[in-house]
Amino acid sequence: MVDAKEMETLALALPEVTGGVGENGQLGFAVGGKGLAWAYLARSAPKARRELVPGVIAVRCAMETKELLLEAAPDRFFTDDHYRSYPAVLVRLSEIEADELAGLLKQAWKIVAPKPIQKRHPGV
Incomplete structure (x- = not known):
């Protein structure tokens, strides 16, 4: 189980990642201005305003990885109509271990970090 504070610690441990958890519990992390992981906002009904879903985050990933995660561990990973064709998976923090x-965050970093940042941190 991971809470928002531990999520923040894990994300900010990656090179040049910025962001954090806001006062309302909404979180977001980026590297080089590109989203790595962010709060999940869902609609309760079509066209309704999106609202924060506590304890769930979206993490950038390759579509192949997303499909594997969804099939292998539906208790931890899911998607919705908004994310169905988007390269990010929704993660239940209460169901995932920190490691x-x-x-996942390290893989996301490798996907979105601009090449100059990756060159400065080749060990990631």
Whole structure:
């Protein structure tokens, strides 16, 4: 189980990641201005305003990885209509261990970090 504070610690441990958890509990992390992980906002009904879903985050990933995660661990990972064709998976923080989340964040970093940042941190 990972809480928002531990999520923040894991994300900010990656090179040049910025962001954090806001006062309302909404979080967001980026590297080089590109989103790595962010709060999940869902609609309760079509065309309704999106609202924060506590304890759920979206993490950038390759579509192939997303499909594997959804099939292998539906208790931890899911998607919705908004994210269905988008390269990010929704993660239930209450169901994931810190080391698994750290691995997902590291993969997300590799996907979105601009080349100059990746060159400065080749060990990631």
